[in-house]
Amino acid sequence: MLRAARSAALVAAILSLAACSESRSRAAAPAPSPADPQPAPAPADPQAAYLAARRAEVAAMPDPPSALPQSTGARQELAYMIELGERLLRETNTHPLTAPYVGASGLTCSSCHLDAGRKKAIASTFIGAAASFPAFNDRDGGVITLQDRVNGCFMRSMNGTRLPENSEALLAIVSYINWLSQGFPLQPDPDRAVSSLNRSFPNPAIKAMALAGKAVAANGASIYDSRCAPCHGVHGEGLVGAPPVWGERAYNRGAGMANNVQAGSWIQFNMPPAEELTLTDQEALDVAAFVNAQPHPAFVEAEHLPGGGAGYGGAEIVYHYGASFTAEQVAARVPSGPTADPALDGAALYAARCAACHGPLAGSAVRGRTAAQISAAIAGLGSMAGLKDLSAAQVEAVAAALR
Amino acid sequence: MLRAARSAALVAAILSLAACSESRSRAAAPAPSPADPQPAPAPADPQAAYLAARRAEVAAMPDPPSALPQSTGARQELAYMIELGERLLRETNTHPLTAPYVGASGLTCSSCHLDAGRKKAIASTFIGAAASFPAFNDRDGGVITLQDRVNGCFMRSMNGTRLPENSEALLAIVSYINWLSQGFPLQPDPDRAVSSLNRSFPNPAIKAMALAGKAVAANGASIYDSRCAPCHGVHGEGLVGAPPVWGERAYNRGAGMANNVQAGSWIQFNMPPAEELTLTDQEALDVAAFVNAQPHPAFVEAEHLPGGGAGYGGAEIVYHYGASFTAEQVAARVPSGPTADPALDGAALYAARCAACHGPLAGSAVRGRTAAQISAAIAGLGSMAGLKDLSAAQVEAVAAALR
CATH class of the missing domain: 1.10.760.10 (Cytochrome c-like domain)
Structure with missing residues (x-):
């Protein structure tokens, strides 16, 4: 029965392929206006130019590596x-x-x-x-x-x-x-x-069209039947070798694919197999809108986190992989942000490098020493040789703190 | 009292600095043998050459970046x-x-x-x-x-x-x-x-010397007193700005530093500050041996794993971060290893891409079709357009499976 249903689906797909060929024709470039004094150069078809640019981008991609890394040891x-x-x-x-x-x-x-x-x-x-x-x-x-x-x-x-x-x-x-x-x-x-x-993902034109409410799911249904259903099934169930695109076994509403901009762009860039980068922006967006108008599993984030999300919230500052920060969590963070260069903080340098021998900065026995005096001591006294890594700027900073 | 102890330590350090200057002198290059008919070019001092090569390696290192990545969005x-x-x-x-x-x-x-x-x-x-x-x-x-x-x-x-x-x-x-x-x-x-x-870490000469049992901790003690104690303390406790190198607050026996080869190499490459790459292999190894002859915390791996190591063992195949595989765990793994190119497995391709319409391979209605026939069908039949991504080699593989 399953095979019979598939055969029926295929017949329907073939019929709709013929019926819908018109909707897949590309828009012709507008003819130059006859009122022009000289015929302007025919404006490029932006859609064709966009797809050609993406094809060139793909052609320029490097090959994946072919050789696995070989260890010199026994265990690969x-x-x-x-x-x-x-x-x-x-x-x-x-x-x-x-x-x-x-x-x-x-x-x-x-x-x-x-x-x-x-x-x-x-x-x-x-x-x-x-x-x-x-x-x-x-x-x-x-x-x-x-x-x-x-x-x-x-x-x-x-x-x-x-x-x-x-x-x-x-x-x-x-x-x-x-x-x-x-x-x-x-x-x-x-x-x-x-x-x-x-980085060309998603297609900005598809995004603009989607935001302008120009997706037409009904047109997408026709395109789906002719171009997608042969592999993905008329019920979106996925035939052998192609995944389901709606229903309980498909992606859920939290997926990027559930967003028409991302789905439309992905479809245009990848589908149908060996015919990628041929659907127009409108066609790709329409197919995405049709597929996303079908049922998909809901996405309740906690259900997809370990332990139902326990450990992914609360007062402790935890980086929430796959979950979002609340404004309170951001506000509760230990401050970081730009600070003065710690390497040039004279008081800190003194505390770290000088106080062990010379005592705290406030009552230091070497208050008033100049940078030149400090540098001479570092160069001349074996006991201060460990300070030779200090830069001239750092010595200046220490001297400033000692004033 | 602490400061008094530190001052005493410093005096001891300065005294030992003077007393031990001999042990820090570099070996002179051997003089050419007077029996040589012509004076051979003075053989390079391998130790000096090694250290010079490492200094050149360090000098060739690129600078760290200075600018943080700037987001175009509001949140950095x-x-x-x-x-x-x-x-x-x-x-x-x-x-x-x-x-x-x-x-x-x-x-x-x-x-x-x-x-x-x-x-x-x-x-x-x-x-x-x-x-x-x-x-x-x-x-x-x-x-x-x-x-x-x-x-x-x-x-x-x-x-x-x-x-x-x-x-x-x-x-x-x-x-x-x-x-x-x-x-x-x-x-x-x-x-x-x-x-x-x-990649120059560790120093292979230090490794060879350590393996040959040539570390002399007693010599390391003298060097430590003169070159290290001013910052790390005569009791290895760490003065302000320098960490403890032994005792309960120092690294444990599981650390790389607890290995004389790694510690000796690290010391030679990094210490004393601003005088790195001056200790000889023998000196660096000796210091490491002395420091590692002092008390350090033991390392019991389970004590350093979450939950005392629960979840880091057992029959389930888990990748044991920070823990070692047992031979049984390696043997129990799901096999991977080299396989035939799955993209050219004709039977698998048929099952994935053809069986939905043509039935199982064993009783397929299209048995005996040649690669040319299959290619023609893909090119000519709209219902098979979804197979246009198959390569010629893949079509050949399917045809072979259909023989």
């Missing part, structure tokens, strides 16, 4: 972890090390990060990703590690719970993504927890 | 975390976020990682360190993250317990070290969890 432990990590990304919902954390999810990491993140594709690739962490992540309201970012997907895209921080599974996944990033210069990002190769 | 969260991390490294045993984890330790991170790891010095600097993780670490018997490496120091060098993986303190420290590593290309290391700038 790092290579083992990298291979295990790749396997977990491909088999997230069936491998014994990760399946318990994603419940009934029909998704693996590789559902969105195609070919386990090896594929050169915007918003999908893991190539270079590890070099951008720790970074500020708006969703979490704080700085997050790569481990946190991975766990964000476990909680949301895969509708599961966080892998333990000290689990072999999480370390393996991070080792694998780090390997796909080898050679990339570390660049902590103060604004976004996103890889350097994925 | 990443900069906050970096500054907090530096503060924690300098105030580890007094700051409220870290002091509870290091008990009565007289050490901070900055005791060994001078100037909070900003100093250009082998075995001390944090510049570039974050780019070398995750890496295999022999002591832990596995792959470790930078967080693990930091926690190794909390457990051993600072004789405390591990910071929680999700603590603000650990994230801040990692953010800071990552910032000191910005621009360094990621390079996972299959052999050693050590920064690219610290």
Whole structure:
């Protein structure tokens, strides 16, 4: 019966493919106005230009590494972890090390990060990703590690719970993504927890259209039936080889995919397979709106945190991975922020380096000594040779404190 | 009385400085043999050449960054975390976020990682360190993250317990070290969890001498009295500005410093301040042997793990940060290791991409189809357009499975 239903779905998909071909035609560039004294150069089609630029961006991406790191020792432990990590990304919902954390999810990491993140594709690739962490992540309201970012997907895209921080599974996944990033210069990002190769995500035009309320889910339904249903199923259930995109086994409402801007951009950049970067902004946004108009699991954050969120709140200052700071928690923090250069704080230098022999600063026997006198003592007295690391500026600072 | 004791210690130190100057003289290069027909070029002093090479290595180290990353948003969260991390490294045993984890330790991170790891010095600097993780670490018997490496120091060098993986303190420290590593290309290391700038650590000559039993703690005592005691105290208790080097507030027996090879190398590369890389291999090893012959806290691993080590053993496969795998745990692992390229497994490809419509491989209605026929169907049939991502090699693999 299942196969019969699938065949029926396929027939429907093929029929709708024919019926909807019109909606997939690209907008032609506007003809030059006949009133122009000279024919202006035909304005470039911004949509085509945008997609061409993204294709060029993808073409410029470096290849993933092919050789695993080889230890000179007997145990190829790092290579083992990298291979295990790749396997977990491909088999997230069936491998014994990760399946318990994603419940009934029909998704693996590789559902969105195609070919386990090896594929050169915007918003999908893991190539270079590890070099951008720790970074500020708006969703979490704080700085997050790569481990946190991975766990964000476990909680949301895969509708599961966080892998333990000290689990072999999480370390393996991070080792694998780090390997796909080898050679990339570390660049902590103060604004976004996103890889350097994925900075075009999301598509700003799709964002503007979504904010302007221009998503048309009904159009998305037609496109879905023709372009997506052959693999994802007319009920969004996912056929073999393609993940469910709605229903209880799909991503939950906390996932990036549940946001039409992110889903539309991801779809445009990655789907359909081998035809990525062909959907227009409007088409991609419409498909996203249609898919997100279907049922998805709700997202109640505490249900996706260890122990139901215990330890992720309260008065103690804890960095809340995957959870947000409250204003009170931010206010309660131990102050940091810019301070005077501690290396040039004369009183502190005196306390740390001079007071042991010369007594407290207030009643010091060497009050009034000049920088020149101090420098001479350091150079001449063996007992003060340990102070030779002080810079001239530091000696000046100590002398100033002694005035 | 304390100050009187210190003054007495200082006098003793100054006296021993004079008495021991002979032991600190460098070995002269051997004179050329008069029997030589021509005077051979004076052989280089290997010790002097080694130290000069290390000085050149240090001089070539890049500066630490000076500007904090500036967010375009209102909250300078990443900069906050970096500054907090530096503060924690300098105030580890007094700051409220870290002091509870290091008990009565007289050490901070900055005791060994001078100037909070900003100093250009082998075995001390944090510049570039974050780019070398995750890496295999022999002591832990596995792959470790930078967080693990930091926690190794909390457990051993600072004789405390591990910071929680999700603590603000650990994230801040990692953010800071990552910032000191910005621009360094990621390079996972299959052999050693050590920064690219610290690869000369430990000194191989010191290692060879230590293994040959050539450490002379009594000589180390003389050197200690003259060169170290002025700051570290005649009882190793640490004067203001210098940490204790033995006793209950010093590093424990599990620390790298408790190993004469590592301690001797670190001392040669970093001490005395502003006179680093002047002690000979023998002198540095002797000082290390003397210091390590004094009392230090014992290291019982379980006492330094959360919950007394609960969760760090047992049948479940858990990656044991800071603890070692047993042979049974390694044997019990889910196998990984090299496998055939899954992307070219024809039967698996058929199951994932073809079986939904064509039924199981064994009774497939399309058995016997050639690669050319399959490719033509993919190109020509809209219902098979979703297979356009298959490579020619993958189509060949499917065709082979269908034979």
